[in-house]
Structure formats: structure tokens, C-alpha cells
Amino acid sequence: MLRGNSFQGSPFNERARLLQPQTLPTLPRDGTWSPGSSVAGASSAHGASSFKEAVFNAINVLLGVGVLSSPFSLRSSGWLIGAPLFLFFTLVTNHTGKLLGKCLDYQEGMATYPDIGEAAFGTKGRVIIGVTFFAELFAACAMFNVLIGDTLAALIPSFTETQLTIMAFLLIMPSMWTTHMSILSYFSILGILSSFFCLYAIFYVGFAIDTDAPGYMMGSLLQPQPVQVIGDLDRIPLAIGLTMVAFGGHSVFPSICSSMRNKEEYPRVLNLSYLIVGLVYGAIELAGYLMYGTATQKEITLNLIATYPGMLTQMVVWTIALNPMSKIAITLHPIALALEEFMLSPKQKRDAARNKAGKGLVVYRAAIRTTLGMAALCCALFVPHFARVTSFLGAFFAMLVSVFLPCVCYLKLFKHRLSNGEIALNSGLAALSIVLMFFGTIASFLSPAD
Numbered sequence: 001m002l003r004g005n006s007f008q009g010s011p012f013n014e015r016a017r018l019l020q021p022q023t024l025p026t027l028p029r030d031g032t033w034s035p036g037s038s039v040a041g042a043s044s045a046h047g048a049s050s051f052k053e054a055v056f057n058a059i060n061v062l063l064g065v066g067v068l069s070s071p072f073s074l075r076s077s078g079w080l081i082g083a084p085l086f087l088f089f090t091l092v093t094n095h096t097g098k099l100l101g102k103c104l105d106y107q108e109g110m111a112t113y114p115d116i117g118e119a120a121f122g123t124k125g126r127v128i129i130g131v132t133f134f135a136e137l138f139a140a141c142a143m144f145n146v147l148i149g150d151t152l153a154a155l156i157p158s159f160t161e162t163q164l165t166i167m168a169f170l171l172i173m174p175s176m177w178t179t180h181m182s183i184l185s186y187f188s189i190l191g192i193l194s195s196f197f198c199l200y201a202i203f204y205v206g207f208a209i210d211t212d213a214p215g216y217m218m219g220s221l222l223q224p225q226p227v228q229v230i231g232d233l234d235r236i237p238l239a240i241g242l243t244m245v246a247f248g249g250h251s252v253f254p255s256i257c258s259s260m261r262n263k264e265e266y267p268r269v270l271n272l273s274y275l276i277v278g279l280v281y282g283a284i285e286l287a288g289y290l291m292y293g294t295a296t297q298k299e300i301t302l303n304l305i306a307t308y309p310g311m312l313t314q315m316v317v318w319t320i321a322l323n324p325m326s327k328i329a330i331t332l333h334p335i336a337l338a339l340e341e342f343m344l345s346p347k348q349k350r351d352a353a354r355n356k357a358g359k360g361l362v363v364y365r366a367a368i369r370t371t372l373g374m375a376a377l378c379c380a381l382f383v384p385h386f387a388r389v390t391s392f393l394g395a396f397f398a399m400l401v402s403v404f405l406p407c408v409c410y411l412k413l414f415k416h417r418l419s420n421g422e423i424a425l426n427s428g429l430a431a432l433s434i435v436l437m438f439f440g441t442i443a444s445f446l447s448p449a450d
Helices: 051-062 065-077 079-104 113-155 161-176 181-208 238-247 253-258 263-295 300-307 311-325 328-343 346-353 359-380 386-414 420-446
Strands: none
Touching: 051 181, 051 253, 051 263, 051 328, 065 079, 065 113, 065 181, 065 238, 065 263, 065 300, 065 311, 065 386, 079 113, 079 238, 079 253, 079 263, 079 386, 079 420, 113 161, 113 253, 113 300, 113 311, 113 328, 113 359, 113 386, 161 311, 161 328, 161 359, 181 263, 181 300, 181 311, 238 263, 238 386, 238 420, 253 263, 263 300, 300 311, 328 359, 386 420
């Protein structure tokens, strides 16, 4: 059972100022990274998240849109390119997630991604990384709203996607008002369970569908469809973003690390989270592609509904809708904290830090979160094709925030203490991420996405 404090009790204790410049203390004398030293040790009294809760939140951040698009990604690239690409991104983003943990411990008091940017590149670094960070989170929230509308439209055709998206927003709006991540950890369970149910449904359909039934064409794992070794050349770059979007949780990782009681466990949190998420994505990606081959659609649920209509597929679509609904509040949370840093008075900040917020402050902070949610909703109502937007999020934002920035910040902060091998590895990853970002972003606009 989850404890009552998934993240720290007060949002003003759980992170340093986000975009506002600040003076950071000097380096630890030994100049080396230890998960339990510096900020880890300094904030351990404030961190309230257990290992189990941190794993739940990390998995919930990672399990999402990629569940639907992963089979289409493999169809776009073919298994010879898609499978190694998936494994490569899994290992690389796990590595860069740990780099962020090391960067957080560079100076005492660092707790957020923008803190890392300031330590590495000064105030400009804080602003650039902070704005990029928030833009990614905001775009993800808009994407979640699009996904909610798409999935609900398959269940309730009597309403338009726009109407369903707005109604869903009104339903989940109260979850945005909380300033305590402990409550959102319960929503994490909901999102995780919905993803695992999708996994179960895919395998159930794959083994249960009657291949001898009249009109059967595809959808069986017992009689898999022909697959391509290498996908169409004009589709292959699209797989960069569709694969990378599954591992774009690095904007939230610093908050998860900062919230932990024992920050020495942060690398283990990442390892376990990535193991579980990698197995789920890999299983869905492979099973979905084998079931539908070159007919795999941009959302695997569209294939399931077409080949196995009934109660099970309806339940799958409902759970797919619940998954992004459980993520919007936790994704908007860091953006709301940044706005509060600028908009709240010093007295309001002190009251919030002491958990003595009056009704006026509670309403004010809820209004900030509601406004953010409505802005993301408005963007979602004008977002184009699902696969293109998903690929863009992965190729541009996820590649930038989850690979390039962790590598360059780590090199900047620790370059005098790193071996030649570490410098070469992280420099190479940073350079490669730029190349992949370029081709993946272009492909998200130009490559066929159906």
C-alpha cells in the first residue's frame, strides 16, 4: 500500500527556484558523485517518497503514448532496424537518467532540471533548459488530451472528438488542483494498470481469435502476418520519434529523485522502472506487429477493434483513455510550481512551505493549475495527426531533454574529473542525438504516417 507522501509534502521544499537565478553553494571537496551526498543528504529530511512510490511514479511517467504507437513504429522501420533502435534508446535513456542524478548532486541545493542548467551554463542555461523542459511537459499534456479524445470517440460515436475531449478535461480537472504528489501516486497506479491491461488484451486477442472463422484476415499470434525486415525508406526516420517518445520522462526524473527519502536508491529506481517498461513496450511492439504486419495502424487499438470487436476491446479503449487521464496532473505539476515561484508573494510562499496555506492561497494555486490545463486543452483541439505529433514529441523534445541535454550538462559539470572514455561516450551520444533529432523531426512532418 502506498504511503501518504509520494513526493515531498510542500512543493516549495521539494525543489529550488526554477527559472529564477539563484546562488548555489560550493562544490563538495572530493568533487565526486555519491547518490547519498550533497543535495541527497541535505534534503533527505524533506524527501518522503519511498523506493516503491518512486518506481510507481517513474513507470507512470514512461508508460503512455508509446504503448499505442510502438507496433506502428516497428512497422515503419522493419524489425532489423526497429528492434536494435528500441534496445539502443532503452539503454541510452537509462544512462542519461542516471547522469541527471549525478548532476543534481553537483552542488548542494540543486533539485530540478533548470538547476542543472544554471550550474552548467549559468542563468541562460537555467532559462533555456527550463523553457525547453516546460514546453515538453506542456506539449505532452496536449498530446494526452488528443489521445483521450481519439480513444473515447471509438467508444461513444454519438459525440464528436472535441466534445469528448472537453468532457474528459472537466472530469479530471479536480486532480490538477492538488499540490501534493502523494495523492497523484494513486493515479500512477491507475495509469500503470491500464497499460498492463492493454498488454494482456493484445496477447489475449492474439491467442484467442478464431483463425478458421469466415472472413478472418489477421490478428493472430498463432498465425502471424508477414513482416518486413526493413521498412519503407520514407517511413524509417518516422520510427526515431515513435520509439523515442516511450522514454521521454527525464523532465520529471529530477523531481522524483529529489523527493526520495533515500537517494542512494535512485539508480535502482531507474533500473527497475526501465526493466518493467522495456518488457511491456517490447512485448506490445513485437506482438502487435506480428498480429497485423504491414496493416498495423498508428494506434494498435484501431486494429484490435476492427479484428476483435466486443466487450474486451471496449474495455481496452477505456483503459487507454484512463492512462493519459492519470498523467495530466502529474505532468503539469512542475510547470505550476514554476509559475507559483513568480506569481506568489513572499508571504504566500512562506505559508505554503509551512503547509499553512489559507483558502485564498489554495484557490489561487488551483486557478493556476486550471488555467494551465485549459491552455493544454485548447492546443489539443488544434493538434493534427496523432502519429505525426507523437513522432515530433519523441524526435525533438524527448531527444533533446532525455539525451542531448543530460550529456552536455554532465560533460560541462564534470569534464575535469571524467576519463577519456566517459568523455568520448557522452560526447558521441550528444552528437548522435543531434543527428537523430534532425532526421526524426523532419520525418514527423514529411514521412507517411498512416
